Amino acid sequence: MLTQVKKAPKLALILPAYNEEEMLNHTVAKLQGIKENLIQENRIATGSFILIVDDGSKDQTYSIMQTLERENNDIFIVKLSRNFGHQPALIAGLTEAIKLADITITLDADLQDSPEIIGKMVDKYLEGNEIVYAVRSSRQTDTWFKKNSAMAFYKMADWLGIEMVPNHADFRLMSKVAVQALLAMPERNLFLRAMVPLLGYKSDKVYYERAKREAGTSKYPLKKMINFAVDGITSFSVKPIKLLFNLGLVVSSIAGIEIAYTIVEKLIGNPTAGWSSLMISIWLLGGLNLMAIGVIGTYVGKVFTEVKSRPLFRIEAETGVLATAAPEGS
Ligand code: UDP
Ligand code: MG
Numbered sequence: 001m002l003t004q005v006k007k008a009p010k011l012a013l014i015l016p017a018y019n020e021e022e023m024l025n026h027t028v029a030k031l032q033g034i035k036e037n038l039i040q041e042n043r044i045a046t047g048s049f050i051l052i053v054d055d056g057s058k059d060q061t062y063s064i065m066q067t068l069e070r071e072n073n074d075i076f077i078v079k080l081s082r083n084f085g086h087q088p089a090l091i092a093g094l095t096e097a098i099k100l101a102d103i104t105i106t107l108d109a110d111l112q113d114s115p116e117i118i119g120k121m122v123d124k125y126l127e128g129n130e131i132v133y134a135v136r137s138s139r140q141t142d143t144w145f146k147k148n149s150a151m152a153f154y155k156m157a158d159w160l161g162i163e164m165v166p167n168h169a170d171f172r173l174m175s176k177v178a179v180q181a182l183l184a185m186p187e188r189n190l191f192l193r194a195m196v197p198l199l200g201y202k203s204d205k206v207y208y209e210r211a212k213r214e215a216g217t218s219k220y221p222l223k224k225m226i227n228f229a230v231d232g233i234t235s236f237s238v239k240p241i242k243l244l245f246n247l248g249l250v251v252s253s254i255a256g257i258e259i260a261y262t263i264v265e266k267l268i269g270n271p272t273a274g275w276s277s278l279m280i281s282i283w284l285l286g287g288l289n290l291m292a293i294g295v296i297g298t299y300v301g302k303v304f305t306e307v308k309s310r311p312l313f314r315i316e317a318e319t320g321v322l323a324t325a326a327p328e329g330s
Contacts, residue, residue, distance in 0.1 A: 006126050009175075011035070011048040012101035013118075016089035017109040021060040022215035024052070027111050028068055028075065034115050035074070043122050049074045049100070051322075052109070053093040056083030069319060081316040086219070087190035090170060091183070092313040098179045099325040105173045110216060113171035114208045121173040121206050130178045130201035134171035137207040153229050160237040163197045165205065172196065188305050188312065191232040234298045241299065244292050251288060255281075 013031055017024060031050055038044045054062045054077065065077045078096050080089060090106050097104050103125055107113040117134060124132040139147045154166045170192055174182065181199045182192075197203075220228070234240070258277075265272070 006128070008042050008045045009102035009122075009125065010100065011038070011044040011122065012097035012104045013048075013050045014090065014093035014097050014104055014106045015050065015052045015109040016055055016086055016093060016106070017052055017057060017061050017065070018055040018083060018086070018089070018219050019057045019059045019061060020109040020216055021057075021064055023110050024061060024064050025068070026214070027109050028052070028072075030111065031115055032072070032074065034118055038119055038122060041119075043119060043126070045102070047100075049076055049097075051076045051078065051093055051097045053077075053089045053096075054079045055085070055089040056080050076320060076322050077318075078315055078322070079317045081314045084313050086170070087192055088312045090192060091190065092315065094174070094179050095183060096315070096318070096322055098176055098183075100321065101176070103173055103175050104179055105171075107171050110213045112211050112213055113169075114211060117206050117208045124204045124206060125173055125175060127204075128202060129204045130175040131196060131199070131203035132173035133165045133168045133196075133203060133205045134173075135165060135205045135207050136167040136169075136210045138209060139167070141210055141212045149225075149229075153232075157194075157233060157236075160233060160239045162194055162233065162236040164194050165197065168193060168205070171208075175201075177201065186306075186309075187235070188308070188310065189231055189235045189302055190312070191228075191235050194232055194236045230298075234302060238299070240295050244295055247288070248292070251285070 013035065015027065015031075020027075028050060035044070035048055035050070039046055039048060052065050052068070052075065054065055062077075062079055065079075069075050069077045076096075078092060080092060084092070093106065094104055103122070105118060105121060107115065113134060121132045121134065139150065142150070150167070154164065157164050174196070178196075178199055178201050181201075182196060185195060185198075187195070258281075
């Protein structure tokens with residue numbers, strides 16, 4: 001039995017879209033159906049809406065969005081001036097949606113994030129949670145590689161002390177307070193799935209089976225995925241630097257033993273011409289130096305991007321109620 005402690009909230013469904021012309025109409029129709037049902041059941045308020053963020057698409061996505069917006073009064077659209085990436089597009093959507101909504105749910109425009117569980121997520125909010133994570137109950141639709149690399153990634157993140165909800169991506173419900181707290185975080189290197197747990201509000205999980213993409217192609221090729229994972233780890237943990245330091249200590253103590261050994265050898269008058277040991281040392285130390293520089297470089301790079309404080313996104317066009325709504329805090 002649902003113990004409802006809050007009144008029906010105004011919900012914003014936020015869809016980041018990059019070259020989603022094949023999916024958009026279908027996705028929106030499906031979401032509208034689900035939303036209408038929830039309004040009928042009095043679980044969300046009338047005036048709940050869908051906000052589509054065009055992340056610099058090069059296909060017909062934006063013109064489809066414009067048509068959808070014209071023909072429906074529950075659809076708002078935002079167009080970013082270029083492709084900023086999935087995470088900045090989500091922040092853009094949250095920034096705009098929270099002007100009008102009490103709660104937000106971010107989900108992919110390709111329907112891989114099963115919209116059937118939206119109702120369950122709203123119920124968890126009504127029970128008193130500020131954040132509701134949608135978690136994949138299995139990874140059956142993933143390739144062997146994606147499944148295992150994801151598992152390794154979560155294990156490593158856990159070991160490095162980064163708090164994350166395993167098998168949760170960016171399909172989540174956030175209340176207005178949680179969104180405002182997230183938007184107050186000043187960082188530029190975005191990794192939302194590790195930033196949101198840092199907020200620390202009461203949260204819960206809802207499980208779902210992630211579907212296969214029905215049309216169009218994934219915008220996360222391997223290279224982008226690896227960059228994203230490296231970014232996530234280096235943005236949230238300084239443990240790699242500490243590990244390097246410890247490794248440096250171990251390596252130098254080995255050199256100490258070598259020196260002592262050489263002295264002893266000299267004293268007993270039996271020195272060997274150590275070509276191989278010399279070469280091994282050079283390569284080993286050279287490699288370690290390079291690794292160290294690489295890791296330090298990563299962090300310096302982060303400092304560089306954070307210090308620049310460039311805006312995360314820039315809205316090129318905005319229509320209807322959103323354009324006239326007062327910004328937060330005014
Ligand atoms: N997306 C975006 N900007 C990008 C890449 C992706 O807004 O630069 C959107 C995309 O349209 C989709 C969501 O982010 O709604 C997830 O992308 P995708 O489905 O390609 O990722 P996958 O499900 O393959 O991990
Ligand atoms: Mg997808």
